[in-house]
Amino acid sequence: MTAANFDCLAYNRLFAIIEELVLCHSPSGVETEVDRWLENRFGQLGLEAWQDSAGNFVARIPGRDRGRAIAITAHKDEIGMMVKAVEPNGRIAVRRLGGAFPWVYGEGVVDLLGDRETVSGILSFGSRHISHESPQKAQQEDKPVRWEDAWVETKRSPEDLAAAGIRPGTRAVIGKHRKRPFRLQDYIASYTLDNKASIAILLALAEILETPAVDLYLVASAKEEVGALGALFFSQRQRLDALIALEIIPLAPEYTIEGGSVPVVLAQDGYGIYDEDLTRQIRQAAEQMALPLQIATISGFGSDGSIAMKFGHVARAACLGFPTDNTHGYEIAHLGAIAHCARILKGFCETVDLLCP
Incomplete structure (x- = not known):
């Protein structure tokens, strides 16, 4: 060989x-x-x-x-995210866990590791087709996305999330289907x-x-x-x-x-x-x-x-x-x-x- x-x-x-x-x-x-x-x-x-x-x-x-x-x-x-609050509309406010930044992850699926169930949601920054009246407009021009500007959209009720064990302190990470490594010849990307x-x-x-x-x-x-x-x-x-x-x-x-x-x-x-x-x-x-x-x-x-x-x-x-x-x-x-x-x-x-x- x-x-x-x-x-x-x-x-x-x-x-x-x-x-x-x-x-x-x-x-x-x-x-x-x-x-x-x-x-x-x-x-x-x-x-x-x-x-x-x-x-x-x-x-x-x-x-x-x-x-x-x-x-x-x-x-x-x-590194990842930690739930700060579950809002009345089912959106979840998250903050960084370790050296994580929302602009690195981008919008996409994240997994919330609940006490009884793993719930997938979408790390979201808001729509692009907006005017100066929307706070997201600044992110299109001169400001990076901060954790305070982002949220996880689950389309679930607070009651459903509580039943899954999603609460302040719940950890969240990039969804598994986004984590699978990629091969670049002799390099690994992941x-x-x-x-x-x-x-x-x-x-x-x-x-x-x-x-x-x-x-x-x-x-x-x-x-x-x-x-x-x-x-x-x-x-x-x-x-x-x-x-x-x-x-x-x-x-x-x-x-x-x-x-x-x-x-x-x-x-x-x-x-x-x-x-x-x-x-x-x-x-x-x-x-x-x-x-x-x-x-x-x-x-x-x-x-x-x-x-x-x-x-x-x-x-x-x-x-x-x-x-x-x-x-x-x-x-x-x-x-x-x-x-x-x-x-x-x-x-x-x-x-x-x-x-x-």
Whole structure:
């Protein structure tokens, strides 16, 4: 089999796994669909796995040195919307959950995850054929759509919505039929790659990893988009020598990051600097596997790693990710960059002198 054919098969499988994950709704705090998927997949691999009281889904792989431990996190929650109010006409006022913007989603189907029923509605901005008398006129000329200007149209009565368990605090996300990923040659395009592709890296690592040098915790962390709450909980209670966060890395003219199949390790983000020795060891693992790796500093961004280190929960943290267009929108990433993250981490985790200065 040629290298090109091998890559094609690997990319096809990776795309299929990410597609399954993307179609699991998981807005922050309502992540059950992904939890069930993880329980099944980790169980198939025969890993010791559990869900903690903060909602993190954790798998442990014993290492050669049982006296030390690291965690690799990939958050399982996605951005979306939260119901603010159910209005008398059945329209639903929503506000952002995490870094979501209405103009990114556009008008279209969203799923409201009620307590007893999932109800689909239309994220709406109002008609276009209007005059200055309508507040939507400003959106056609010089103002972006705000959450305060948008609503979800359900054409249901407040009583019907209440019976479905739609209430203030109900989560809403892009409808499943709009979420199915799209293939652009060796690229994947989709909503929620931010978290679902990173979880796919965790799974790929679990499949290819032999015995790690130290105990390894694979953590699908909860509620990252609303303050890295799951990672903070886990890292406060579990003694860790280091934590590595898996993330999307935004492509923008202000950053010295190239798109394509080369992953990125961060030196700094909006929450502070990452550990220099740990970052160097990840770079060395990439070199040993003959895989290129970019290094960058960015802003307007944080990860489980930088937030846990900022609050003193871990002494050493790093962030490894894949370059992505349209972050927190309809994201586009190279399948090779996602696959290479798993390969780099395999080399890193199996290194005998892991974490030694």
